[in-house]
Amino acid sequence: MPTLAVYPGSFDPLTNGHVDIITRGARLFDRIIVAVLINEEKKPLFSMAERVEIAREVFRHVPNVEVDTFDGLLVDYVEKRQAQVIVRGLRAVSDFEFEFQMALMNQRLNGRIETIFLMPAEQYTYTSSRLIKEVFRLGGRVHGLVPEMVEERLRGKITTRTSA
Ligand code: PNS
Numbered sequence: 001m002p003t004l005a006v007y008p009g010s011f012d013p014l015t016n017g018h019v020d021i022i023t024r025g026a027r028l029f030d031r032i033i034v035a036v037l038i039n040e041e042k043k044p045l046f047s048m049a050e051r052v053e054i055a056r057e058v059f060r061h062v063p064n065v066e067v068d069t070f071d072g073l074l075v076d077y078v079e080k081r082q083a084q085v086i087v088r089g090l091r092a093v094s095d096f097e098f099e100f101q102m103a104l105m106n107q108r109l110n111g112r113i114e115t116i117f118l119m120p121a122e123q124y125t126y127t128s129s130r131l132i133k134e135v136f137r138l139g140g141r142v143h144g145l146v147p148e149m150v151e152e153r154l155r156g157k158i159t160t161r162t163s164a
Contacts (some may be wrong), residue, residue, distance in 0.1 A: 005116070008074050009049045010037050013150045014046040015132055017094035017124035019058060021089040022065060024118050031064045032139040033081060045133055045157060058147050060085035075110040083113075090117040091125045 005025055011018060025032040030155070036051050036052075044051070052067050057066040070077040078086060086106060088099055103115035127145050136142050136154045143151060 002043065003085065004081065005029040005032045005085040005087050006035050006074075006078050006081065006083045007032055007087040008035040008037060008070065008077075009048075010039060010044065010127050010129065011055060012042070012145060013046050013051065013132065013154070014054050014058065015124070015127050015129055015146050015152070016144070017089065017120045017127040018093065019147060020120040020124055020144065021087065021118050022059065023062075024120075025087045026062055028118075029064075029085065029087075031066065032087065033083065034059070034065065034067045035074075035077060038069050041125075044155070045112075049072060050153065054147065054149055057149055059155050073109065075106050075113055078113050086113060086115045088115060089120055091120060094106075121161055135158045 007022055007025055022032060022034055034055050036048065038048055048069060052069060056065040087132060090096060090099060099117065106115060132142050132146055135156060
């Protein structure tokens with residue numbers, strides 16, 4: 001039976017840390033679904049359509065990476081897609097507590113689904129979507145930490161916001 005994994009997240013925006021984890025997942029599993037959370041309350045900087053478009057473009061040449069959206073409970077989505085595994089990235093000990101809670105809650109909700117943690121390459125251990133947005137907004141350099149497409153879009157957004 002092919003192993004299907006789901007890599008859920010907000011991806012606002014996709015970082016090279018995410019790209020690294022997805023690439024590792026694509027090597028380990030027959031298929032990995034990047035599942036973008038539909039979360040209107042969080043007021044994302046990047047729209048749902050943009051987040052999906054960016055991930056699809058970055059993984060255009062990787063046939064076993066699929067990009068989809070989901071809302072509601074993650075375990076329900078994983079079950080619906082007939083996947084067996086949830087992939088999450090662990091960057092540092094500080095990620096562990098929340099990730100551990102989520103993994104155990106998901107295990108309680110559906111014992112057939114396993115959560116697997118993957119570590120990104122060392123150079124991405126301090127990269128997060130939140131910090132990327134903050135650093136970029138304040139004029140800092142994020143080159144090399146996000147896909148080029150994200151950097152271009154960030155430039156467009158910040159210019160639009162400041163000239164508005
Ligand atoms: O990239 P993020 O924001 O850290 O991803 C968090 C995500 C999407 C994995 C988490 O918020 C989630 O699974 N949301 C779906 C709702 C759900 O199932 N909540 C219970 C999790 S134990």
